[in-house]
Structure formats: structure tokens, C-alpha cells
Amino acid sequence: MVNGPNSTDAIAAAGNGGTVPGGHKSPRRLVPLLRTVTFSLAGAALLFAGGFGLFVSHIGGMETPADLPSADAIIVLTGGQARLDAGIELLKSGKGERLLISGVHPAADRDDLRAATGGDRNLFSCCVDIDHAALDTIGNAAESAKWVRSHHYGSVILVTNNYHMPRSLLEMGRYIGDAELQPYPVVNTRLDNGGWATNPDALRVLFTEYNKYLVALARGVVPVRASSEDIATANASSAGYPPH
Structure with a gap:
């Protein structure tokens, strides 16, 4: 009985920890990595935008002092x-x-x-x-x-x-x-x-x-x-x- 072409790759991938011949990771193993990268980028973008909002708010609250104490x-x-x-x-x-x-x-x-x-x-x-x-x-x-x-x-x-x-x-x-x-x-x-x-x-x-x-x-x-x-x-x- 001759095995289908996909069965050999699947067996090889299972034996190589999810890596198909040629050293590439199987799509199933890439999904968690892509999800982590996506969430990380989204989190960084939100942090950047939130920081920008705080930055502008801080500057917007600045006023020129009416009576600044003297300095040297x-x-x-x-x-x-x-x-x-x-x-x-x-x-x-x-x-x-x-x-x-x-x-x-x-x-x-x-x-x-x-x-x-x-x-x-x-x-x-x-x-x-x-x-x-x-x-x-x-x-x-x-x-x-x-x-x-x-x-x-x-x-x-x-x-x-x-x-x-x-x-x-x-x-x-x-x-x-x-x-x-x-x-x-x-x-x-x-x-x-x-x-x-x-x-x-x-x-x-x-x-x-x-x-x-x-x-x-x-x-x-x-x-x-x-x-x-x-x-x-x-x-x-x-x-x-x-x-x-």
C-alpha cells in the first residue's frame, strides 16, 4: 500500500517537533507566534497613543507663571x-x-x-x-x-x-x-x-x-x-x- 504524499510530510513534521522538511515550521505552530506578535504590536500602539494623549494633556495644562520666584x-x-x-x-x-x-x-x-x-x-x-x-x-x-x-x-x-x-x-x-x-x-x-x-x-x-x-x-x-x-x-x- 502506497501512502499519500501528505502523510509522509505529516509524519516527518511530527517527528521534527512541527517542522516540515526544509526547516520550515508548520502552519499550526506559526499561528500562536503570529497571534503573540499581533497582540504585542496592538498593545504597543495603544501604549504609544495613550502616552501621546498624556503628553499633550500635560503640555496643555502649562501656563506662563504670573509671578515666578527670583533665581540666580x-x-x-x-x-x-x-x-x-x-x-x-x-x-x-x-x-x-x-x-x-x-x-x-x-x-x-x-x-x-x-x-x-x-x-x-x-x-x-x-x-x-x-x-x-x-x-x-x-x-x-x-x-x-x-x-x-x-x-x-x-x-x-x-x-x-x-x-x-x-x-x-x-x-x-x-x-x-x-x-x-x-x-x-x-x-x-x-x-x-x-x-x-x-x-x-x-x-x-x-x-x-x-x-x-x-x-x-x-x-x-x-x-x-x-x-x-x-x-x-x-x-x-x-x-x-x-x-x-
Whole structure:
């Protein structure tokens, strides 16, 4: 009696733990694996969407402080005129001794910034420092930390847009050591009324920033600490700043 062609494969598969000739798993064994992968992807998508909702809700609840306590210094992360204006106003009102504008384009000098903000020449000469080295938020944090350490500041007001504040605080906290950070979120567009969901530009900015924030969180698996070279550079550069 000659066996059918399928019977030989079935016997071989049973003897090989569900693997048919050629090393491929039988369809019956693949079903649980595919189901697990599908559920895992669906769970990850739900977690991602839920996290995005919480992220937007947190940002939407931010408000520019009406009366922020004074600090030793002020740091503005470039990225918009409103940020610069807010930092200058805080400095004028005595909320900090000095102001660092971090991430300034290399082509922009002190006079350009003063003209753009309408700042007083004497104020810029005595109390405003400019960082051209930082190219991104991580660079902002690293360069700002050098500046804070060189002046031995214990508290800093951090100025940036509301959507950028969570990631800025996260990165800054990794570099700045024991100095206290006081967030000063600049709110250009209200996000607490749900209008962002129907605004393509706002949705794009929020979605992009959320993904960058997740990447920043992932980087936190390996703690970032200031190197001895950074500390030496900060100490050596302290003589280059006017007394405060």
C-alpha cells in the first residue's frame, strides 16, 4: 500500500517537533507566534497613543507663571522670538542676575540679538551671555551646565516653549547637577481646548516633540554625567565672563 504524499510530510513534521522538511515550521505552530506578535504590536500602539494623549494633556495644562520666584540666573533656549522676549523681560525685572541665550546661530552677534529684542545696550553688555556652540537640546543642556557651574549658580529659570519644556527639563536635569530648575514655559498657542487635534501644524509639532521626548527617555537608560573634561573647561572659561 502506497501512502499519500501528505502523510509522509505529516509524519516527518511530527517527528521534527512541527517542522516540515526544509526547516520550515508548520502552519499550526506559526499561528500562536503570529497571534503573540499581533497582540504585542496592538498593545504597543495603544501604549504609544495613550502616552501621546498624556503628553499633550500635560503640555496643555502649562501656563506662563504670573509671578515666578527670583533665581540666580536665567537660561533661554533659542527657537522663537517670544522666548527671547520673555527672557529679557525676566532679566529686566530682576528675576535673575545674568541671562544665557543658548543655541544662537553663529551668524548672529550680540548687537543682532539686542536689536531683535529691543534690549538696552547696557543691559546686554553687563548681564547677557551668548552661546553659539549648542546645535540641539542636548547641546543646550551641556553648554548651559558649563555656564551654570562656571558661575556657581544654585538656581536657574529655564525659558522655552511649553511643548519643548518636558524634553528640555529632562536633558537639562542630566547635566546641570544640583542646581534648581524653575520652568518658565512660553505659551504661544493654547493647547488645553483640544483644538490641536484639528490643526495640522500643531499636531505635527506635538507628534514630533513626543517622539523626541521618548528618545530622550530611552537615552536615560544610560545616565549622562558631566565629564571631568567638561568641568575643567567650565572652570577655565569662568574667567572669560564679566563679574556678576
